Amino acid sequence: MARLAAFDMDGTLLMPDHRLGDQTLATLKRLRERDITLAFATGRHALEMRQLLGNLALDAYLITGNGTRIHTLEGDVLHEQDLAPAVAEAVLHGEWETTASVHVFNDRGWFTDKPLPWLLVAHGMSGFSYQIADLQRLPSDEVTKICFVGEHADLERLRLQLSEALGDSAHLCFSAFECLEVLPPGCNKGAALRVLSSHLGLTLAECMAFGDAMNDHEMLSLVGHGLIMGNAMPQLISALPHLQVIGHCQTQAVSHYLSHWLDHSDLPYSPE
Known part of the structure; x- marks a missing residue:
């Protein structure tokens, strides 16, 4: 058992x-x-x-x-386990062909750069919420993961871009149809x-x-x-x-x- x-x-x-x-x-x-x-x-x-x-x-x-x-x-x-600072920098400062919103996570919480109230529906049971921030000014040495939220087809194209740019320095996965995550390798x-x-x-x-x-x-x-x-x-x-x-x-x-x-x-x- x-x-x-x-x-x-x-x-x-x-x-x-x-x-x-x-x-x-x-x-x-x-x-x-x-x-x-x-x-x-x-x-x-x-x-x-x-x-x-x-x-x-x-x-x-x-x-x-x-x-x-x-x-x-x-x-x-x-x-x-955190993303390597160089990887976090590359993802946050890179120019990606996508309309997806960007979300950064560290031990202090969840950060994004524009209000997206529809995302909070999933957190109604806890009341947990994002914090609005300038993502490019967040310390890159304490980023646990970065998420892109958008249409699945758009995220599939983005996954190819990120994979080519990051190689084996990050692990990419879909946590949902509309959510692509950039995680530390392994x-x-x-x-x-x-x-x-x-x-x-x-x-x-x-x-x-x-x-x-x-x-x-x-x-x-x-x-x-x-x-x-x-x-x-x-x-x-x-x-x-x-x-x-x-x-x-x-x-x-x-x-x-x-x-x-x-x-x-x-x-x-x-x-x-």
């Missing part, structure tokens, strides 16, 4: 309105009662996730910023989960994980039991055809799957 369960947030644990359903919360608490360790693996900021954990009265390890930070149950930093949820499982004295084979986007690829492929959401990016399903696809986040499919796993693990599972 899995001893650690890792969950992506948006599109996986959270419903389309970015809210955690009551059934899902109850199931997470059942896991803790069975002494199964919880880890939330997300692109969201650690500041936001610590607030959410407090609101939900859950104890869980945090993998945030898509692997740039790992926090213990007590909130201590277990692992951290930085992803899977690598972070490897660090966390080792810290806990576990193997990745003893972990289960749930996800829906390409930033979940490494995590899902490394654990002993990876599950893909029915609403996942088609690219993820194609990349990991051997993994089981469960239901949609709208119907709290993670809870549905885990309830079956806890109560009827000897029987085959079928999505609702």
Whole structure:
């Protein structure tokens, strides 16, 4: 049986309105009662996730910023990784053919250069918000990641530009159709989960994980039991055809799957 369960947030644990359903919360608490360790693996900021954990009265390890930070149950930093200053400078000062908005993350928060109130809908449960700043004046030696938000086709073109310019000095991934992230090389949820499982004295084979986007690829492929959401990016399903696809986040499919796993693990599972 899995001893650690890792969950992506948006599109996986959270419903389309970015809210955690009551059934899902109850199931997470059942896991803790069975002494199964919880880890939330997300692109969201650690500041936001610590607030959410407090609101939900859950104890869980945090993998945030898509692997740039790992926090213990007590909130201590277990692992951290930033973009190289030269890479951050190149991305922020480069001239890219894109209409996407730019977002910079560091330990102090989330920064962008123009108001984009529609983005805050995803953070209604926490109230977490961006800060307006001159991005080119932010210190480049403390940037954890940079995100571009826009239309998918535009971001695909941008990904090619960034890949050619940055080479292997950064890891590029889609955390959603409309979000392309620039991360430190080798930085992803899977690598972070490897660090966390080792810290806990576990193997990745003893972990289960749930996800829906390409930033979940490494995590899902490394654990002993990876599950893909029915609403996942088609690219993820194609990349990991051997993994089981469960239901949609709208119907709290993670809870549905885990309830079956806890109560009827000897029987085959079928999505609702």
